Amino acid sequence: MTRPPDPELPRFTTAVRWVHGLAGVLVLVLIATAAVLYNSELQVLVGHRPVVEAVHVWSGFALPVPVLAGLAFRSVRADAAELDRFTARDWRWLRSRTRRDGTIPVGKFNAGQKLNGSLSAGASAVLLLTGAVMVLPDLTPVAWRTGATLVHDWTALAFGLLVFGHLYHALRDPTAMRGMRTGTVPLEWARHEHAAWADELAGPAGPISGSARSGPPGSPPAAGSAPR
Amino acid sequence: MTSPADRRPEGAPVGRRVFLGLLGLGAVGIVSGAALQERLTPLVAELQIRDPTGLVAALPAGEDFRFYSVTGAVPEATAEGYRLAVSGLVERPAEHTLAALRAMPQTELVRDFQCVTGWRVRDVPWAGVPLSHLLDLAGPASGATAVRLTSFDGEYTESLTLEQARRPDVLVALQMLGAPVTHDHGGPVRLYAAPMYGYKSIKWLDRIELTADVQPGYWEERGYDLDGWVGSTNGRDDDPTA
Numbered sequence: 466m467t468r469p470p471d472p473e474l475p476r477f478t479t480a481v482r483w484v485h486g487l488a489g490v491l492v493l494v495l496i497a498t499a500a501v502l503y504n505s506e507l508q509v510l511v512g513h514r515p516v517v518e519a520v521h522v523w524s525g526f527a528l529p530v531p532v533l534a535g536l537a538f539r540s541v542r543a544d545a546a547e548l549d550r551f552t553a554r555d556w557r558w559l560r561s562r563t564r565r566d567g568t569i570p571v572g573k574f575n576a577g578q579k580l581n582g583s584l585s586a587g588a589s590a591v592l593l594l595t596g597a598v599m600v601l602p603d604l605t606p607v608a609w610r611t612g613a614t615l616v617h618d619w620t621a622l623a624f625g626l627l628v629f630g631h632l633y634h635a636l637r638d639p640t641a642m643r644g645m646r647t648g649t650v651p652l653e654w655a656r657h658e659h660a661a662w663a664d665e666l667a668g669p670a671g672p673i674s675g676s677a678r679s680g681p682p683g684s685p686p687a688a689g690s691a692p693r
Numbered sequence: 694m695t696s697p698a699d700r701r702p703e704g705a706p707v708g709r710r711v712f713l714g715l716l717g718l719g720a721v722g723i724v725s726g727a728a729l730q731e732r733l734t735p736l737v738a739e740l741q742i743r744d745p746t747g748l749v750a751a752l753p754a755g756e757d758f759r760f761y762s763v764t765g766a767v768p769e770a771t772a773e774g775y776r777l778a779v780s781g782l783v784e785r786p787a788e789h790t791l792a793a794l795r796a797m798p799q800t801e802l803v804r805d806f807q808c809v810t811g812w813r814v815r816d817v818p819w820a821g822v823p824l825s826h827l828l829d830l831a832g833p834a835s836g837a838t839a840v841r842l843t844s845f846d847g848e849y850t851e852s853l854t855l856e857q858a859r860r861p862d863v864l865v866a867l868q869m870l871g872a873p874v875t876h877d878h879g880g881p882v883r884l885y886a887a888p889m890y891g892y893k894s895i896k897w898l899d900r901i902e903l904t905a906d907v908q909p910g911y912w913e914e915r916g917y918d919l920d921g922w923v924g925s926t927n928g929r930d931d932d933p934t935a
Contacts, residue, residue, distance in 0.1 A: 505760040509877050512762035515915070550704035572702075583708035587715030594719055605723075607929050611811050612726025615733075616719050 473649040474666050476573075481544055484535035485645060491531075492628060494524045499621055525596050528589060547573050548582040554661075555579060570661035577634075581627055588624040592617060758806070758814055760877055763911060767846040767897055769876050777827075777865070777882055781841070781902035784832035791867075791881055797822045800864055802887060805934040807923045809890040813931070819885045821866035825859040827901060837903040842884060842910075845899035851910040852919070853886065853893070855903075862887035862935050865898065888935035889921035 477485070498521035501507045502514070511517065535541040555576035558569045574582070598605050598613035605613075635642050641658070644650040655663035656670055664670070722729070777789045800823050806814045828840070833855065840858040842851045857863065866874055866885040874880030879896025886893040892912045913919050918926040924933045 503759075505758070505877070508760045508762060510766065512765045512767070514761050514763050547702050549706050549708035550702040551707035552704035555704065555707075579708060580711075583711035584715070586708070587712040590712065590716050591719030591722075594716065595723060598723055602928060608727040609723050611730060612723045614811050615726040615730045616722035620719065 472652040472667070474652055474655050474663065475648060476644040476650045476655075477544075477648050478538070478540035479648065480535060480538035480541050482645060482648060484531050484541055487531035488528060491524050491528045495521060495528070496625060496628065498524065503618075503621075522596070522600055525593060529593065544573070548579050551576065551579060567657050567660060570664070571659045572665075573659060573662040575659070581631055585624065585627045585631070588620050588627065591620045592624060595620065757812075758878070759808070759812055762846065762896075764846045764848045767876070770845060770881055770897070772881060775881050777898060778900045779827055779831045779902075780900065781904055782834040782837035783903050784834055785830065787831060789827070794822055794865065794867060794882065797826060799867070800861065802862060802864065802885070804862070804885075804887045805932075806885075806891055806894075807931050807934050809892055809917065809921070809927050809929065817869065818871055819864055819866050819887075820868035821864040821882075821885065823861055824853075824863045824865055824884070824901075825861065827865060828855075828858060828903075831901075831903070833903050836905050839904045839907040841902045841904050841908050842895045842898060843900040843902065844879075844895050844897045846897050849895060849897075849911045850908075851884070851893055851895040852904075852907045852913070854907055857886075857889075857920075860886075860888070886921070888923060888933065890917075890923055890927065890929075892917055893921040 498517050501511045501517045502521060508514070536545070552572075554569060554572075558564045558571065558576040559580070561569060564575075595613040595617040598609055599617060602610060635645075638658075640650060640654045652663060652667055655666075660670075772791050775791045777794065778787070779789070780786045799820055801818070801820045803816050803818050806817050824840070838855050840853045840855060842853070844850070853863070864885045864887075866883050867881070868874060869878055869880075869883075869885070874883055879894075879898070882898045883896045884894045884898055892910075895910075907919060909919060920926055922933075923929075923935070924931045
């Protein structure tokens with residue numbers, strides 16, 4: 466039983482990491498400028514409302530660019546499709562009180578990540594739509610602008626909570642964060658956090674898997690190694 | 694051979710449904726949100742009064758002032774150091790101290806404050822010197838048709854026609870919400886133009902200048918209407934405030 470020390474699995478491609486990074490920076494800029502525009506104490510402290518507003522508006526319009534550009538890459542589309550699909554196992558995971566103990570084999574993303582991803586994407590689209598109504602007042606009646614403002618404010622609050630949850634879980638798991646930074650994760654971590662995905666890539670856990678994996682990290686999985 | 698990029702993931706496209714569902718809800722909210730807000734705002738206002746933690750105030754639905762500033766930190770004016778200049782096309786230019794302003798005849802009003810961005814604060818008590826009183830003291834010269842107001846934030850300006858400036862509900866406000874106007878609200882002295890949107894009620898009032906014609910102010914150069922009547926300008930239909 467000779468297993469190479471700390472084998473790594475490829476988790477995120479360069480394209481996925483760039484989409485995540487660019488969108489992430491824009492979201493942080495949007496949250497920071499939103500805080501200044503919205504919070505009275507910060508507004509009094511920072512001021513410069515037209516500048517802050519311009520940065521907020523243009524960051525908002527820029528947000529879909531890295532996401533849409535990313536869809537030109539197959540790996541980005543594959544991860545998006547993975548986040549999109551919910552199986553019976555995902556619903557079981559969400560209902561389970563012991564979801565983190567690894568008994569329910571999780572795929573590339575757990576159901577919480579899928580839910581956060583879908584809700585964040587939907588909330589971003591709503592924020593973009595309502596934001597556009599707010600900054601293009603000539604295109605819509607004033608009642609729509611009032612409605613758009615209301616929806617924008619409450620959706621922003623909800624989206625802020627989603628981002629907070631995302632960052633909270635990321636900061637609690639440095640290995641997961643390293644995966645997004647470098648693109649790879651240790652097999653051991655994957656076996657615990659995303660067992661079904663690890664099986665798919667590296668073959669089922671056990672003495673056999675060590676000898677079956679002879680190629681370098683990132684080599685395609687052996688044929689028939691993905692029973693699901 | 695099934696590599697993850699080739700394989701179509703199993704399961705139902707819940708993410709897509711969530712995404713489209715939220716987008717649909719958002720669109721419904723845009724169209725019907727104004728009606729919803731009318732019902733929501735009094736409820737949240739009620740909660741705010743009963744909420745000892747102050748957390749409800751952070752919710753985006755209360756009837757509360759939002760603070761807008763177009764510059765960085767505005768220097769604070771002390772009660773002793775403050776001067777209000779009246780200049781331009783006048784017969785008797787003047788500089789009023791805060792004490793002098795306080796000694797002038799005061800007018801009290803209780804009126805709504807309506808922002809052009811949509812928020813409104815109901816029944817705000819205001820007190821101060823009618824702008825018309827200061828104009829009478831200065832004596833507009835012939836040819837003066839407008840008033841230009843400047844803020845000591847160094848950036849903001851506003852203008853009124855002389856006729857608008859003479860209205861009895863246009864105040865050089867010294868008090869607001871039952872106390873001296875705070876710095877954040879534009880104190881020690883700000884304007885309150887009751888019948889007009891908030892952008893006409895310049896904060897941190899520094900100078901009143903009579904001019905030959907109306908010179909567009911800060912927001913008017915950025916697209917807002919020169920006449921800021923609540924309910925009939927800037928493409929809005931709010932209830933009038935005066």
